[in-house]
Amino acid sequence: MTGGPQLTVALGDAATSPVRCDRLAAVVGTIERTYIATPRLSLRPFRRRDIDMLHTSASESMSELSRWLPWASGAYTRSMAQTYIRDSMSAWNEGRAFDFAMRTVEDRPRHVGNVSVWFTSAQNKTGEAGYWTRTPDTGKGYMTEAVASILDFAFRDLAMHRVAVRVAVGNAASVKIAEKLGFTYEGTLRQVIQVGSEWLDHTSWSLLASEHAQHRHRYEQEGWVMPR
Numbered sequence: 001m002t003g004g005p006q007l008t009v010a011l012g013d014a015a016t017s018p019v020r021c022d023r024l025a026a027v028v029g030t031i032e033r034t035y036i037a038t039p040r041l042s043l044r045p046f047r048r049r050d051i052d053m054l055h056t057s058a059s060e061s062m063s064e065l066s067r068w069l070p071w072a073s074g075a076y077t078r079s080m081a082q083t084y085i086r087d088s089m090s091a092w093n094e095g096r097a098f099d100f101a102m103r104t105v106e107d108r109p110r111h112v113g114n115v116s117v118w119f120t121s122a123q124n125k126t127g128e129a130g131y132w133t134r135t136p137d138t139g140k141g142y143m144t145e146a147v148a149s150i151l152d153f154a155f156r157d158l159a160m161h162r163v164a165v166r167v168a169v170g171n172a173a174s175v176k177i178a179e180k181l182g183f184t185y186e187g188t189l190r191q192v193i194q195v196g197s198e199w200l201d202h203t204s205w206s207l208l209a210s211e212h213a214q215h216r217h218r219y220e221q222e223g224w225v226m227p228r
């Protein structure tokens with residue numbers, strides 16, 4: 001696949017549905033598991049066979065991830081990778097959350113991070129994105145590219161109206177991603193998340209569907225998304 005995300009929202013189509021989720025089906029339909037091509041990456045829903053590569057990648061990145069992400073404390077075990085992938089597959093099938101494994105086109109077996117988008121309110125068509133990059137692969141622009149491409153998926157395939165990102169105060173690299181993609185800073189939530197023994201303030205950022213439509217051409221010119 002060389003174009004942007006090519007997902008099918010099969011509203012009520014039980015024949016092609018991997019699993020129906022009655023609670024959300026009326027709003028989002030069933031989203032086919034497929035992958036997204038970006039200029040340098042392939043973003044793919046997780047499969048059982050990804051356990052070892054996720055385990056290796058996350059283990060290698062724990063000291064950086066543990067600064068900002070609540071789940072990243074202590075060692076990242078193989079069983080954690082297994083649980084994550086199982087939950088990720090159920091969440092996708094239920095239309096709750098959409099996690100993608102990031103691989104480079106150059107070195108396909110290498111897992112370079114995770115990028116996800118999920119509904120915070122299906123009724124209000126609002127969602128949130130989250131992400132991490134494998135530590136040795138940071139600073140190469142991979143996450144900007146992955147999030148830019150996930151936004152196509154969120155606004156077009158999931159028909160979201162608004163996507164938020166929440167970034168801990170002090171996480172300058174993540175703020176930079178939100179800024180580069182044209183998100184608007186909305187404010188700071190005080191001590192909203194516990195990471196280790198610390199309570200972190202989070203800045204809240206959002207991008208609306210109408211704004212995404214305005215930025216999309218710039219993303220393409222920057223080389224972050226495939227031409228439509």
Ligand SMILES: CC(C)(COP(=O)(O)OP(=O)(O)OC[C@H]1O[C@@H](n2cnc3c(N)ncnc32)[C@H](O)[C@@H]1OP(=O)(O)O)[C@@H](O)C(=O)NCCC(=O)NCCS
Binds near residue numbers: 132137138139167
């Ligand atoms: C935040 C994170 C995802 C960035 O991933 P990445 O693949 O390096 O991101 P990119 O290369 O696309 O963009 C990062 C940008 O931040 C900039 N940056 C990196 N460190 C920075 C710092 N300390 N201060 C200011 N800018 C910084 C980079 O220069 C780059 O901007 P540029 O392209 O204009 O030069 C990665 O560092 C990470 O996984 N961190 C730990 C987990 C995490 O914080 N997840 C996000 C939670 S909201």
